[in-house]
Amino acid sequence: xxxxxxxxxxxxxxxxxxxxxxxxxxxxxxxxxxxxxxxxxxxxxxxxxxxxxxxxxxxxxxxxxxxxxxxxxxxxxxxxxxxxxxxxxxxxxxxxxxxxxxxxxxxxxxxxxxxxxxxxxxxxxxxxxxxxxxxxxxxxxxxxxxxxxxxxxxxxxxxxxxxxxxxxxxxxxxxxxxxxxxxxxxxxxxxxxxxxxxxxxxxxxxxxxxxxxxxxxxxxxxxxxxxxxxxxxxxxxxxxxxxxxxxxxxxxxxxxxxxxxxxxxxxxxxxxxxxx
Ligand code: ADP
Numbered sequence: 001x002x003x004x005x006x007x008x009x010x011x012x013x014x015x016x017x018x019x020x021x022x023x024x025x026x027x028x029x030x031x032x033x034x035x036x037x038x039x040x041x042x043x044x045x046x047x048x049x050x051x052x053x054x055x056x057x058x059x060x061x062x063x064x065x066x067x068x069x070x071x072x073x074x075x076x077x078x079x080x081x082x083x084x085x086x087x088x089x090x091x092x093x094x095x096x097x098x099x100x101x102x103x104x105x106x107x108x109x110x111x112x113x114x115x116x117x118x119x120x121x122x123x124x125x126x127x128x129x130x131x132x133x134x135x136x137x138x139x140x141x142x143x144x145x146x147x148x149x150x151x152x153x154x155x156x157x158x159x160x161x162x163x164x165x166x167x168x169x170x171x172x173x174x175x176x177x178x179x180x181x182x183x184x185x186x187x188x189x190x191x192x193x194x195x196x197x198x199x200x201x202x203x204x205x206x207x208x209x210x211x212x213x214x215x216x217x218x219x220x221x222x223x224x225x226x227x228x229x230x231x232x233x234x235x236x237x238x239x240x241x242x243x244x245x246x247x248x249x250x251x252x253x254x255x256x257x258x259x260x261x262x263x264x265x266x267x268x269x270x271x272x273x274x275x276x
Contacts, residue, residue: 025270033119035060035250036143038125039067040220041151043209044162045235049174050151051122053243060118068105069097069171070198093202094208096216099129106130107137114141126217131224148224148236149246151235155210162206180239191230200236 039047048064055062073088074082080088083104088096096102105146106113106124113119114137125131138144148239164177166186170193175182182188186195200209224230231249235242 003190028052030059033254034116034146035120036118036146036243037250038121038145038148039123039151040217040224041235042153042158042213042217043110043206044158044165045153046161047151047237048067048148048240050235050246051120053239054120054246057243058118058120058178060120061112061116062120062122062275063109063112063124065106065124066091066122068109068151092205093204094212096126096212099133101125102126102130103133106134107207109275111270113137114143125220128219128223131220145229146229146231147250148220149249150221150224150230150232151242152232153235157236158210159206160164160200162209163203166197168193169196169199170194 018148035054037054037060039051039054041047051062051064052135054060062217069087071092072084072256073091077184087101090097102124105119117133118228121134125134135144160178161176165175166177166182166187168175169193171188171191172178173188173190175188175195182195187193188195231248231253233242233246237245
């Protein structure tokens with residue numbers, strides 16, 4: 001990944017001050033149009049990996065609520081607000097953080113969303129209430145989503161991916177002990193950082209996360225389908241294969257929109273339902 005995009009991600013992790021003080025460096029260089037995407041899919045389908053690859057290809061900002069919570073968890077005890085401490089407890093158990101805490105955190109960073117030349121939301125929204133808040137925020141700036149990519153994968157493969165997942169503590173690159181092992185055990189191929197297993201990738205937390213997903217997040221599929229925004233993508237294969245499938249799906253959406261005169265992610269786009 002190129003340096004400027006990493007910066008954007010760091011700004012988002014650092015919080016509102018960093019977001020509002022620095023103009024987004026993912027401003028349009030190669031992208032012809034801003035893509036405003038939400039990535040949906042059960043934990044472990046590979047949203048984070050795809051978000052990074054898409055960020056690079058579409059020249060957008062990558063915003064991951066899970067990353068923000070994990071970064072907050074690394075701060076010293078005195079630097080954590082009571083709400084953030086409570087949020088980290090929910091996260092450790094594999095449960096969803098309350099909507100109010102998540103929304104506070106996203107709203108504080110809304111300049112990152114509104115000022116960027118497109119964004120990839122990974123892990124947000126996760127409930128209908130969050131989806132509604134996002135819609136209101138975008139509408140307040142005459143913006144709308146371009147598409148909601150829904151990654152689909154059988155549960156058996158999801159469990160295998162989650163339990164084998166290892167993340168680099170320095171550059172956040174993701175490996176899998178079975179599917180994508182690092183060259184040296186527990187060492188990142190890219191930066192030499194130590195690889196760790198996320199607390200919520202332990203078997204007890206995985207079960208809770210999958211149940212929570214079914215209960216709270218799966219209804220978003222219907223919600224976005226009804227808005228004509230849903231773009232299903234099979235999440236089997238290598239990350240590059242899944243990326244190619246995603247780009248193809250987005251390209252088709254774009255072609256359909258161009259033919260019907262709409263512009264994705266623009267408030268003038270009222271043709272999505274007819275197009276899909
Ligand atoms: P995954 O998609 O693999 O579960 P994430 O990194 O997106 O991983 O999220 C990790 C955890 O962070 C979630 O299980 C949840 O506890 C918390 N979290 C992240 N985003 C949200 C959100 N939008 N709403 C509620 N909780 C969230």
